[in-house]
Amino acid sequence: MELFSIAFAxxxxxxxxxxxxxxxxxxxGVSKKTSNAVGMGIALIAVVTLSAIICFFLDKLLxxxxxxxxxxxxxxILVIASFVQLLEFFLKRxxxxxxxxxxxxxxLITTNCVVLQVCLDLVSNSYNLLQTLVYAVSxxxxxxxxxxxxxxxxxxxxxxxxxxxxxKGNAIALITxxxxxxxxxxxxxxxx
Amino acid sequence: xxxxxxIGQVFISIGVxxxxxxxxxxxxxxxxxxxxxxxxxxxxxxxxxxxxxSHHPNKNKEKGEKEND
Numbered sequence: 095m096e097l098f099s100i101a102f103a104x105x106x107x108x109x110x111x112x113x114x115x116x117x118x119x120x121x122x123g124v125s126k127k128t129s130n131a132v133g134m135g136i137a138l139i140a141v142v143t144l145s146a147i148i149c150f151f152l153d154k155l156l157x158x159x160x161x162x163x164x165x166x167x168x169x170x171i172l173v174i175a176s177f178v179q180l181l182e183f184f185l186k187r188x189x190x191x192x193x194x195x196x197x198x199x200x201x202l203i204t205t206n207c208v209v210l211q212v213c214l215d216l217v218s219n220s221y222n223l224l225q226t227l228v229y230a231v232s233x234x235x236x237x238x239x240x241x242x243x244x245x246x247x248x249x250x251x252x253x254x255x256x257x258x259x260x261x262k263g264n265a266i267a268l269i270t271x272x273x274x275x276x277x278x279x280x281x282x283x284x285x286x
Numbered sequence: 287x288x289x290x291x292x293i294g295q296v297f298i299s300i301g302v303x304x305x306x307x308x309x310x311x312x313x314x315x316x317x318x319x320x321x322x323x324x325x326x327x328x329x330x331x332x333x334x335x336x337x338x339x340s341h342h343p344n345k346n347k348e349k350g351e352k353e354n355d
Contacts, residue, residue: 161299172306179313183320190323198329198341 097228100221104232106281110208111240112274113282117208121241122267124199126252131245135238137199139231141181142212145174146230149213150223162217170213178203208237244274 110116124134149170156162156169182200185193193200203209212233216226244267251257251266261269322329330343337344 156302159298159302160295161302165299165302168303169306172303172310176306176310176313179310179317183313183317186317186320186322190326193323194326197326202341 097225100225100229101232102281102284104229105236105239106278107284108282109236109240109278110211110233111237112271112278114211116211117206117237120202120206121244121271122264124202125241125245125248125267128242128245128249130199131241132238133196134199134202135234135241137196137203138206138208138237139234141178141200141203142209142234143227143230144181145177145209146212146216146226147223148173148177150216150221150226153217166214166217170210174209174213208233240274240278244271247274 104110108114111118111121120134124130152169152173153162153166156165178201182193185196185200212230216229219225219229221229247270248267251270252262257266330341336342
């Protein structure tokens with residue numbers, strides 16, 4: 095039940111985009127086409143999950159060395175950036191078909207603050223390995239859910255001829271995101 | 287004894303950060319030197335309008351112009 099509670103909160107109740115306003119740059123930038131949003135979501139699930147597992151063990155090491163309190167942030171940033179580079183190299187070399195399908199979204203994830211926040215959250219909440227895994231997958235799946243829904247709405251709005259000129263583009267996108275955030279507030283009332 | 291002292295902690299911290307920086311530089315160079323698979327040479331992102339980004343289509347145009355000069 096505790097795992098379900100963690101998953102529900104990360105997926106819907108306190109969604110990383112709509113409740114905590116993280117990862118907004120790719121949320122607005124990559125949501126013009128649904129295919130792009132799906133690509134970004136899949137790449138994010140892979141990177142967030144793997145980097146959370148790495149940071150879980152890294153935190154244990156830093157705690158053992160007595161450096162966790164002031165080195166966590168800088169070490170996590172560098173390790174996540176290195177991990178994305180290594181993953182890109184691995185895909186280029188050994189799985190070119192997957193590299194082709196993830197395309198440019200893999201290097202773009204380095205700048206996504208969701209990855210870092212998940213690592214910091216698992217440390218501050220003192221999650222064990224299973225909870226870390228569930229939390230990381232749920233946060234990334236929540237990100238993908240919201241960005242895909244948003245891209246659907248956005249593509250329909252962009253094709254609407256009656257849209258007033260001042261609202262076109264980013265203006266209506268931000269209004270839509272605000273309305274979605276209000277809609278998602280209803281999930282925060284659930285408790286398990 | 288040295289490892290638990292304050293100075294020892296400072297040296298360990300510098301060592302850990304230096305290792306992480308070297309790890310990043312190493313993986314960056316490794317990734318940069320690896321050739322992209324066929325069909326992925328010019329992957330562009332038209333998601334946002336930040337023209338300074340290395341993935342923006344304008345960057346490839348600039349590279350092409352420099353090579354022609």
